[in-house]
Amino acid sequence: MNIVTARALTKNYGSVRAVDDIDFDIVKGECFGFLGPNGAGKTTVMRTLYCFMPPTSGEVRVFGLDVTENSSGIKAKIGVMPQEDNLDPDLTVLENLIVYARYFDIPKKVSSGVASELLKFVELQGKTGVKIGDLSGGMKRRLILARSLINSPEVLVLDEPTTGLDPHSRHAVWDKLNILKAKGTTLILTTHYMEEAEKLCDRVAIMDRGKILTIDSPGHLMQIHGGNLEDVYLRITGLHLLEGRLEP
Amino acid sequence: MNLKRASRVWQRNFSVYTKLYKSSIALNFVEPALYLAALGLGLGAFVKEINGIPYINFIAPGMIASSSMFAATYECTYGTYVRMTFQKTFDAILATPVNIDDLVAGELMWGATKSMLYGTIILIVISLFGLVDSPMIILAIPVLFLSGLIFAEVSLIAVATVPGIDTFNYFYTLLMTPMFLFSGIFFPLTGLPPIVTKIAFFTPLYHLVNICRSFAAGKVGDVWDLIWLLAVAVIFAPYPFRLMRKRVIK
Numbered sequence: 001m002n003i004v005t006a007r008a009l010t011k012n013y014g015s016v017r018a019v020d021d022i023d024f025d026i027v028k029g030e031c032f033g034f035l036g037p038n039g040a041g042k043t044t045v046m047r048t049l050y051c052f053m054p055p056t057s058g059e060v061r062v063f064g065l066d067v068t069e070n071s072s073g074i075k076a077k078i079g080v081m082p083q084e085d086n087l088d089p090d091l092t093v094l095e096n097l098i099v100y101a102r103y104f105d106i107p108k109k110v111s112s113g114v115a116s117e118l119l120k121f122v123e124l125q126g127k128t129g130v131k132i133g134d135l136s137g138g139m140k141r142r143l144i145l146a147r148s149l150i151n152s153p154e155v156l157v158l159d160e161p162t163t164g165l166d167p168h169s170r171h172a173v174w175d176k177l178n179i180l181k182a183k184g185t186t187l188i189l190t191t192h193y194m195e196e197a198e199k200l201c202d203r204v205a206i207m208d209r210g211k212i213l214t215i216d217s218p219g220h221l222m223q224i225h226g227g228n229l230e231d232v233y234l235r236i237t238g239l240h241l242l243e244g245r246l247e248p
Numbered sequence: 249m250n251l252k253r254a255s256r257v258w259q260r261n262f263s264v265y266t267k268l269y270k271s272s273i274a275l276n277f278v279e280p281a282l283y284l285a286a287l288g289l290g291l292g293a294f295v296k297e298i299n300g301i302p303y304i305n306f307i308a309p310g311m312i313a314s315s316s317m318f319a320a321t322y323e324c325t326y327g328t329y330v331r332m333t334f335q336k337t338f339d340a341i342l343a344t345p346v347n348i349d350d351l352v353a354g355e356l357m358w359g360a361t362k363s364m365l366y367g368t369i370i371l372i373v374i375s376l377f378g379l380v381d382s383p384m385i386i387l388a389i390p391v392l393f394l395s396g397l398i399f400a401e402v403s404l405i406a407v408a409t410v411p412g413i414d415t416f417n418y419f420y421t422l423l424m425t426p427m428f429l430f431s432g433i434f435f436p437l438t439g440l441p442p443i444v445t446k447i448a449f450f451t452p453l454y455h456l457v458n459i460c461r462s463f464a465a466g467k468v469g470d471v472w473d474l475i476w477l478l479a480v481a482v483i484f485a486p487y488p489f490r491l492m493r494k495r496v497i498k
Binding site for chain 2: 013050052053054071072073075076078080082084085086087088089090091095099100102103104105151
């Protein structure tokens with residue numbers, strides 16, 4: 001069953017075309033990765049999926065609902081881990097979760113229980129009263145992951161979930177994501193780490209300059225092109241660059 | 249716009265405020281107290297009376313108005329701008345069922361609430377100092393929410409249009425300070441060229457000062473001041489939504 005369908009999705013920022021007429025489907029329960037160089041349009045795709053901004057043209061449906069018409073309904077069932085740290089610096093670790101839960105209309109009685117479970121899940125249970133500024137980068141990422149799970153989402157959107165993390169923290173996040181996947185959560189992520197995509201993703205879309213160059217499983221891509229996923233990625237995006245250069 | 253979701257944004261700001269107010273609330277007394285001391289007592293020693301009212305009593309109701317005005321504008325210019333850009337609080341909120349219109353409504357309601365709260369605190373303080381003649385001043389409290397809404401609307405329009413945080417300097421120097429000085433808080437505008445009165449008529453603070461001063465004296469005052477505030481709050485309302493949508497969503 002498709003949980004996301006995008007048809008002829010296009011997004012312009014002024015005169016700049018960030019996403020150019022792309023189609024893709026994401027199946028319930030899979031981990032789907034968007035790969036591509038900076039500026040390829042990955043974050044823009046993610047932002048349209050979680051209804052942060054409407055597409056310029058084309059149609060995007062999540063849970064069968066149109067993103068431009070049912071944003072609140074879609075967002076109620078999605079968790080978002082953004083690229084940048086946007087935790088509330090005026091609130092403590094626990095308060096960040098409780099206040100966030102309120103946006104989903106989760107009463108405090110329920111959310112405080114869920115919050116302490118989630119803090120245990122991301123191994124921050126000892127940090128409830130700590131200020132955000134006193135957390136390390138890895139702890140912040142884990143707290144953002146916990147926050148994105150506060151509404152028990154069916155779909156988790158992860159924009160570069162482990163960028164800037166040390167290897168230990170990165171593995172810690174991967175472990176958590178694998179647990180969520182095993183529980184049936186659909187994961188949609190962007191990453192610059194091919195190892196991450198190889199470890200987590202069932203299918204990847206390789207993007208460049210707003211276009212999707214290919215959608216396939218990492219295993220099949222490696223089989224066709226040879227080498228590891230990084231080799232495949234470089235070959236595919238590199239070829240595209242070359243083709244681009246030959247264009248008149 | 250969904251009122252319940254908007255109230256979640258209001259609640260977030262309230263939660264943060266109740267954590268931090270101890271470090272800032274005292275400062276809000278200092279400025280009006282300084283004006284009352286310097287002008288009320290200092291200048292009042294020479295001016296004595298205006299329209300039969302002792303000078304310090306004349307300016308005291310204006311302090312309610314100006315404190316509540318600045319509470320809303322600081323909150324909804326610098327405060328909102330920091331939440332929108334540096335802290336990315338808006339990005340976090342917009343990933344939840346809360347939409348941009350809910351968010352703007354929550355910010356506006358919070359600005360109006362803070363405006364009412366700060367004006368009320370000054371109202372209580374000057375009443376305790378015996379600078380208010382009538383308990384009718386209590387009627388000013390809901391008016392402070394209304395005028396606070398206008399100040400919040402204007403501030404959010406500024407937030408949606410400024411290129412950077414430094415631009416608020418223009419907002420304060422060219423709009424807020426002249427309004428503060430020429431809204432009849434410190435002297436009746438009748439002594440100035442008629443053009444000043446005409447301009448003052450178009451500022452919300454002028455009408456708020458009139459209302460506070462009337463109530464402080466136990467008079468109903470001119471009902472048109474209230475109608476003016478109501479009308480402007482309604483007329484301005486669509487713009488913060490429209491402009492913030494454009495600024496935040498792209």
